Amino acid sequence: MGRRVAWQSTGIALILLLILFYIPVSHLFLLSGFNFHLNNEDVSAIRFTLWQSLSVAIVTTFFGLVGALLIRKSNFLGSKLLNSVLSVLFFIPGITLTLGFHAISHWPIYSLLVNNKHAFIPVIFAETIINLPLAMGVIGLALNAINSELSEAIKLDGANSKKEFRYLTFPQIFSSIRKSLIIIFFYSLSNLGIILAIGNQSTNSVESRIYHLIQGNLNIHEITTLAIIQTLISFCIYLFLSRTNINFGFSYSQVSKKASTLQVISCYLFFLFFTLPVFFSSLKFLFNVIFHFSTTIKLINLSPQILDVSILQALEHSIRNAIIASLVGIFLSLGLGISIARNVVRQDSSGTPWFISRIIEFFSILPLTFSPLIIGLGYLLTFTTGFFALRESWISTPIAQALLAMPLALTLITDTWKNFPIEYMEEALMTGIDSLSYFLKVELPLLKNAILRAASFNILVSMADFSAAAFLSIGHQGVLTTIFSQLISHPGSGNYQGAQLILLIFIFISTAVVFVFELHSHTSE
Amino acid sequence: MSNNNRRNTLLTGLIISLLLVVYVAVQLTGGTSKENVRLITHNAFVITPQLQKLFEQQSGYKLTLIKSDDAGTLTNKLILTKNDPLADVVFGIDNTFASKALSAGVINGKLTPTDFGDVCFNYDKQWFAKNHVPAPSSVNDLIKPSYKNLTVIENPSTSSTGLSFLAASIDKYGSNGWQNYWKSLRSNGVLVDNDWEKAYYTDFSGSSGQGKYPIVLSYDSSPADEVRSNGQSQTANILDGCFRQIEYAAVVKNGKNPQGAQAFINFMLSKPFQESFPTQMYMYPVDPNAQIPSDWKKFVSLPTKTYGGTLPINSMREHWLSQWNSIFA
Numbered sequence: 001m002g003r004r005v006a007w008q009s010t011g012i013a014l015i016l017l018l019i020l021f022y023i024p025v026s027h028l029f030l031l032s033g034f035n036f037h038l039n040n041e042d043v044s045a046i047r048f049t050l051w052q053s054l055s056v057a058i059v060t061t062f063f064g065l066v067g068a069l070l071i072r073k074s075n076f077l078g079s080k081l082l083n084s085v086l087s088v089l090f091f092i093p094g095i096t097l098t099l100g101f102h103a104i105s106h107w108p109i110y111s112l113l114v115n116n117k118h119a120f121i122p123v124i125f126a127e128t129i130i131n132l133p134l135a136m137g138v139i140g141l142a143l144n145a146i147n148s149e150l151s152e153a154i155k156l157d158g159a160n161s162k163k164e165f166r167y168l169t170f171p172q173i174f175s176s177i178r179k180s181l182i183i184i185f186f187y188s189l190s191n192l193g194i195i196l197a198i199g200n201q202s203t204n205s206v207e208s209r210i211y212h213l214i215q216g217n218l219n220i221h222e223i224t225t226l227a228i229i230q231t232l233i234s235f236c237i238y239l240f241l242s243r244t245n246i247n248f249g250f251s252y253s254q255v256s257k258k259a260s261t262l263q264v265i266s267c268y269l270f271f272l273f274f275t276l277p278v279f280f281s282s283l284k285f286l287f288n289v290i291f292h293f294s295t296t297i298k299l300i301n302l303s304p305q306i307l308d309v310s311i312l313q314a315l316e317h318s319i320r321n322a323i324i325a326s327l328v329g330i331f332l333s334l335g336l337g338i339s340i341a342r343n344v345v346r347q348d349s350s351g352t353p354w355f356i357s358r359i360i361e362f363f364s365i366l367p368l369t370f371s372p373l374i375i376g377l378g379y380l381l382t383f384t385t386g387f388f389a390l391r392e393s394w395i396s397t398p399i400a401q402a403l404l405a406m407p408l409a410l411t412l413i414t415d416t417w418k419n420f421p422i423e424y425m426e427e428a429l430m431t432g433i434d435s436l437s438y439f440l441k442v443e444l445p446l447l448k449n450a451i452l453r454a455a456s457f458n459i460l461v462s463m464a465d466f467s468a469a470a471f472l473s474i475g476h477q478g479v480l481t482t483i484f485s486q487l488i489s490h491p492g493s494g495n496y497q498g499a500q501l502i503l504l505i506f507i508f509i510s511t512a513v514v515f516v517f518e519l520h521s522h523t524s525e
Numbered sequence: 526m527s528n529n530n531r532r533n534t535l536l537t538g539l540i541i542s543l544l545l546v547v548y549v550a551v552q553l554t555g556g557t558s559k560e561n562v563r564l565i566t567h568n569a570f571v572i573t574p575q576l577q578k579l580f581e582q583q584s585g586y587k588l589t590l591i592k593s594d595d596a597g598t599l600t601n602k603l604i605l606t607k608n609d610p611l612a613d614v615v616f617g618i619d620n621t622f623a624s625k626a627l628s629a630g631v632i633n634g635k636l637t638p639t640d641f642g643d644v645c646f647n648y649d650k651q652w653f654a655k656n657h658v659p660a661p662s663s664v665n666d667l668i669k670p671s672y673k674n675l676t677v678i679e680n681p682s683t684s685s686t687g688l689s690f691l692a693a694s695i696d697k698y699g700s701n702g703w704q705n706y707w708k709s710l711r712s713n714g715v716l717v718d719n720d721w722e723k724a725y726y727t728d729f730s731g732s733s734g735q736g737k738y739p740i741v742l743s744y745d746s747s748p749a750d751e752v753r754s755n756g757q758s759q760t761a762n763i764l765d766g767c768f769r770q771i772e773y774a775a776v777v778k779n780g781k782n783p784q785g786a787q788a789f790i791n792f793m794l795s796k797p798f799q800e801s802f803p804t805q806m807y808m809y810p811v812d813p814n815a816q817i818p819s820d821w822k823k824f825v826s827l828p829t830k831t832y833g834g835t836l837p838i839n840s841m842r843e844h845w846l847s848q849w850n851s852i853f854a
C-alpha cells in the first residue's frame with residue numbers, strides 16, 4: 001500500500017510534467033510530421049555548438065578549479081563577499097555583457113579577449129565568466145568535503161603542497177571536475193543571449209539557429225530536427241552524468257587556515273579579472289549616479305519614450321513580476337522535485353528496478369536540455385482555449401522558467417537526500433517515531449540547505465531569464481531583462497543610461513539575493 | 526492508514542494543490558471576453574497609458590497586449606496559431622513579411638499601413654571632422670580605400686536591419702552587381718555584428734557607447750537621439766542606399782473580435798496615435814498632417830529615393846542569405 005501511494009505521488013508529478021512540458025513539445029514535433037531536414041547552415045551550427053560547448057566546459061572548469069582552490073580554501077578579509085559577488089555572474093543575462101565588454105575592450109589582455117576579430121574568443125570568454133560560479137560551486141563543495149584531518153596527516157608524513165594536491169585533493173575532487181565539465185557543457189549547449197550579444201555571423205549555435213528560424217522562415221522541419229539533435233547530444237552527456245551526484249553551492253565555507261599575502265593578492269586579482277568585464281561599466285555609472293545625483297533622479301523619474309511607464313515604475317513592475325515568477329517557480333520546482341527525489345532515493349531500499357528510477361530522473365532532467373523557445377512554441381500550439389489557456393495568461397512565463405530551473409533544483413535536493421545516513425532512519429524508527437514525523441522533523445530540516453539553494457537558484461534564474469519572458473509575455477508583464485532589452489535596442493543616451501541603471505539595480509538585487517540566501521544557508525548548516 | 530501512507534498522502538496533496546493553483550491562476554489571469562481586443566505586436570510597440578485609456582473610452586473595448594519579439598516572430602506566431610489565433614488585431618508586420626502573412630491566410634481583409642521608417646547609414650560627424658576625412662555621402666563611398674575599416678553593419682541572417690540593407694543593395698546594384706559590392710565591402714574591412722544593439726552601442730563611435738567605427742547601419746531617425754549639450758546632433762544620415770520599412774496593422778483571420786480589431790486599427794490612424802509614432806516608436810506617421818518632434822524636423826532628413834521595398838523579400842530571403850553567407854563565410 002505504501003509503495004502504491006508513493007508511486008501515485010510520483011505519478012501525479014510526472015503527469016504535471018507531461019502536461020506542462022512533454023505534451024506541448026510533442027505537439028511541435030507532431031506538426032513537423034516527423035519529416036526531418038537539415039541544411040549546411042544547420043550542420044555548421046551543430047559543429048560550432050559542440051566544440052564551443054566543449055571549449056567552454058574545459059576552460060571554465062579549469063578556472064573554476066583555480067578559483068575554488070584560491071577563494072574557497074582561503075580565509076581572509078572579504079572572502080565571503082568576493083564569493084557572493086562572483087556567484088552573481090551566473091545570473092547576469094548574457095545580453096548585458098555588451099555594455100560591460102565595451103567598457104574594458106581597450107584594456108591590455110582584455111582587448112585580445114573581447115575585441116578579437118575571431119568572434120568565438122569573446123563568446124567563450126563571456127561564457128566562461130557566466131559559468132565560472134557554477135564550476136567553482138561544484139568543485140568548491142568537493143573541496144569543502146575533504147577531511148582536514150587527512151590533510152594534516154599527509155602533511156605530517158612530509159608531503160608538500162604539490163603532493164597533497166596530487167595524492168589527496170585531486171582524487172577527492174576528480175568526480176566534481178567531471179560534473180563541472182558536464183553541467184557547463186549542458187548550459188553552454190543552449191546558450192542564446194551571449195551568442196546574440198557578443199557573436200557575429202561565424203558564431204551560429206543550434207540555439208541561435210532555432211531563434212533565427214523562428215524569426216525568419218519558420219521551417220518547422222529544421223527547427224524540430226535541431227531540437228532533436230540538441231536533445232540527443234544532451235542525452236549522451238546525461239549518460240555520463242547519471243552515475244554521479246550533481247551538487248553545487250555558492251556558499252563559502254569558513255576555513256580556519258589563514259591566507260598568506262600572496263594568496264590574498266591572487267584571490268583579488270582572480271576576482272577582478274572575471275568581474276571587471278561585467279561590473280566596471282556599472283561601477284563607472286554608479287560614480288556618475290553619486291556625483292550627479294539630481295540628474296539620475298531625473299533619469300529615474302523621466303519616462304523614456306519607448307517605455308509605457310517611467311523607469312522607476314517599470315522597475316517596480318519588473319521586480320514585482322520577477323518575485324511572482326520566482327515564487328511560482330519555487331513552488332513548482334520543489335513540489336515536483338521533492339516527489340521525484342523521494343522516489344529516486346526510495347528505489348535503493350525498496351527493490352524498485354534501478355532503470356525505472358533512472359528513466360524517471362531522465363524525464364525530469366530533460367527540460368534542462370530544451371530551449372525556452374521550443375517550450376514557448378509548444379505552449380502556443382497546445383494551450384489555446386478552454387481548461388488550460390496558458391498562452392493567454394502571464395503565468396505561462398513563470399511556469400516555463402520553473403521548468404528550466406527545476407532539473408537542477410531537483411538534483412540538488414535528490415543528491416542531498418541520497419547522502420542522508422541510513423542510521424538516522426534506523427535510530428528514529430527504533431525510537432518509535434512515525435514516518436511522517438520523521439519526514440517533518442528529521443528529513444525536512446536536513447533538506448533545508450538544499451531547498452534554500454534550489455530556491456535561490458530559482459529566483460535568480462527567473463530574474464535573469466530573457467527568452468521565456470520575451471517569448472511568452474502578455475500585456476504589461478515586462479521583467480528586468482525585457483525592459484533592459486527595450487532600452488538597449490533604441491538609440492539615444494537616455495535609453496543607454498536607462499539600460500545601465502537597470503543593469504546596476506539588477507546587479508544589486510542579484511548580489512543581495514545570493515548573499516542573503518547563502519548566509520542563511522550557511523547558518524542552517 | 527500507515528505512517529508511510531500518511532507521508533505519501535501529504536505529498537500527493539501537495540501535487541494536487543499545485544495543479545489547482547495553476548488552474549486558478551490561469552482562470553484569474555487569462556481568458557478573453559467579447560469586450561476584449563487582443564493586440565499582437567512586436568516588442569518595440571508602445572502605447573502610453575493615456576492613449577490606451579482614450580481608446581478604451583472611445584471604443585468601449587478593453588485592450589490586451591501580446592508582445593512578441595520582432596516582425597518575423599509575430600508573423601510566424603500568427604501562422605502557427607491560425608486556426609485558433611491568439612489575437613484579434615496585429616500591428617508590426619512590415620513589408621519584408623507582408624507577403625508571407627497574406628499568403629499564409631492569417632489576415633482578414635487587407636494590411637493597413639500605419640507608419641514607416643528608413644534603414645540608412647549614420648556617420649559620426651565629430652569623428653570625420655577630427656580626422657579631416659570628408660564625410661561619406663553615398664554607399665559607394667563605403668567601398669573606397671579612404672573609408673577602410675570604418676563601417677559596422679548588422680548580419681542580414683540575424684538582424685532585420687541587416688536584411689533591409691541587403692535588400693536595398695540588391696535593388697540598387699542589381700542581381701548581377703550586388704555580390705561584387707558586398708565583396709568590396711568585405712575587402713574594405715566592414716565589421717558585421719549579429720544585432721543592431723552591438724553595432725550601434727558597442728562599435729559605433731557616435732553613440733553613447735563610443736566605439737571605434739564612425740559609420741553604422743541604423744535608422745534615418747537616429748541622429749535626432751544623439752543631440753549633445755551644444756544643441757547639435759553628433760551624427761547624420763547617408764541618404765543613399767536606404768530601405769523604407771513600412772509597418773502595417775490588420776484584422777486577424779478567425780479572431781474573436783473583428784469589430785474591436787477594426788476599431789483599434791481606426792484608432793491607430795487617428796491623429797493622437799499617429800503623433801505618438803515618432804516619440805514612442807521612432808517611426809514616421811503615415812498621416813502627413815500629424816505633428817513630428819522639432820528634433821526630427823531639425824536633424825532628420827528623409828531620403829528622396831529608397832531601395833528594396835518592392836522586392837519579393839520573403840520568397841528570396843533564403844537564396845540571398847545563402848549567397849551572402851558564401852561571401853562572408
